[in-house]
Amino acid sequence: MDQRAVRETVRHLWAGDALRSLSHFVAIPALSPAFDVRWATTRHLHDAVTHVRTWLDERPLPGATTEVVELPGRTPLLLLDVPAAGTTGAETVVVYGHLDKQPAAGEWSPGLGPWTPVVRDGRLYGRGAGDDGYAGYAAATALAALHAAGGRHARTVVLLETGEESGSPDLAAYLDHLAERIGPVGLVVCLNTAGGDYDALWLATSLRGIAFLDVTVRVLETGVHSGHASGLVASSFRVLRELLDRIEDPRTGRILLPELATEVPAERLAEVRAAVARGYRPAPLPLVDGVRLVDDDPVQLILNNTWRPTLSVTGADGLPPVADAGNVLRPATTLKLSFRLPPTVDAGAALRAVERALTTDVPFDADVRIARPEAADGWNAPPMAPWLRSALDTVGADVFGRPWQAIGLGGSIPFLGLFARAYPDAQFVVTGPRGPGNNAHVPDEWLHLEQTARVTEAVAHLLHAHATAPG
Template identity: 80%
Template structure:
């Protein structure tokens, strides 16, 4: 393979066809179903799928077919199926991305808008540019560059779903539906994550799971004067505090239920320590004046954010606004509980343990109501094969000029858990060009174009190396 030609082809395609196609994609308000319940009628998701399908169908990639698959009542999936080229492996490569988008989410800067693509300072601004519209264009560009430069690759299927921003509720059905067609998947490349800078290749190696539910504690059928009732009946908030203290130590934030804790794998701990030594683990958050982080040790902070359960109260009901609050012993308090779970915790078992702790031997016989309880597993990457480790080293040195780094992510991306269960023996490359300040999900979202070119080139070379691994 002519590596110089791979780089030139990637750069030329991104400068012309790919950037133009992605810019047109930005203009389509293809909101995820969670934000557009009437998506089938409004047609924006279908318009986005058809736009990208037409682009992929026109690419000069020998033998490639671009097809829309749509199961009844589910959001569509777009597939680009490219036959193997001079590969010795019979494995299939799946390259993942998504085409649904978050809403505009507030006011954008002057001259920018969610559905108005703008190229400025080597960045493409617009909703879906970085999350995650670039993925299909990057995958096709990588394959086209391989063909132009005499490279090889295993059979490669680019799978672009349209429900990721809603939690990928339809993806499991599609993976089952396509199982026979995809065959034995040996490599999964997920183009939907971010790194800690724009100078090197970043791999995500773990994601936390999640469990959440609405908790209501009720002590009265209606509110009463606090002077008449307090001291006779416990406040609903007092009962809530005691219930939550069964789960979380309020001083340390550590969990008390064994179902919520795991031992951190040695390889993940080593990755965290390497990144800490290089100064990548100090988070930048908008702290209020005088507020400190929970630890001065950056390794401990990252472990808290990636491999330990945390509880956040993300909503409340039964509490009037302060200006409207009278001297009333309120009848109930409701809280939205959100638990971020370690990557290898069984989310279903964790949720059951939480529910049991909240409903067993409730103080003073208060009524406890649980609603909208859901859980999703996290994901931990399989150990890297020697061929992938050496390829990452080589690609990082020659494409980025700096060593690649791995990190865990504190959020939850359900599709990775689905892929992990569907292909437990596959190698995973979870990467992307996003980084600090890219504004995914908020106003002024942008895509770093130079980093996108580098990541695309890296994907091409990884596909080439896998073909004979």
């Protein structure tokens, strides 16, 4: 394979056709169904799919076909199916991305807007540029570069869904629907994550699971003057505090339920230590002046964020605004509890353990109700095959000029668990060009164009390495 031809093709497309088409994609307000209940009528998701499909159809990929798959009542899915080149292997490569977007989410900086593509200082600004519109363009560009350079690749299916920002509720149905057609999968390339900087190739090797629910504690039918009731009836807030103390140590933040915890695998601990030794640190946070992080050791901070369970109270009802609060013993308090779970923990079992802790032997026999419980498992990458590790080493040296990095991520991406179950024998490359400050879900989202070109070049090399791997 001609490495120079790969690089030249990638950079030519990202400087021209790919960037122009992705810019037009930014202008489409393709909100995920969670943010546009009328998506089937507004058809912005369909517009996004049609736009990207048109660009894919124009790529000179021999034998390639595109198709929009739309099961009844579900969001559309775009497929690019590219026959194998230079290999007769039976395995398929699946490359994943998504075309749905988050909403504007507040005021953007002057001259920028969610649906206004702007190229400035090597960045493409606009909603969906980096999360995750670039993915389909990067996949097709990598394949085009391989063909231009005489490289090889297995049959490759680029799968672009339109419900990821809503938790991928339709993806399982599509994977089941397409299972026979896609066949055995040997490699999954997921282009939807972020790294620690814009200098190296970053691979995500784990993602946390999640469980959340609403818990309401009720002690009175109606509010009562606190002078009449305090000291006689325990406040609903006090009962909730005691219940939460069963789950979380309020001093250390350690989760006390064994169903929510696990040992950190040795290889993941080694990754964290290696990343810290190379200078990696958690991304800076907008801390209030004088506030300290929970630990001074960066290794412990990263493990807290990737392999240890945490509880966040993300919402509350029953508490009036301070300015409106009178001397009343309130009848009830509701909290929304959000648990981030270690990647290998059974999220369903964890949620059941939380529900038991909240509803068993309740102080003062207060009424406790659970509502809207949900859980999703995390993901832990399978052991890395020798061919993939060798290929990553080559990519690090030849494309980025520095070693690749592996790290777990603290977020939850349900589709990776779906892929792991659907393709249990596959190797996983979970990567992307996003990094610190890219603001994927908030104002001023942007895509780092140079890093995007490098990641695209890396994907081309990894597809070639997969096709030429022994066995």
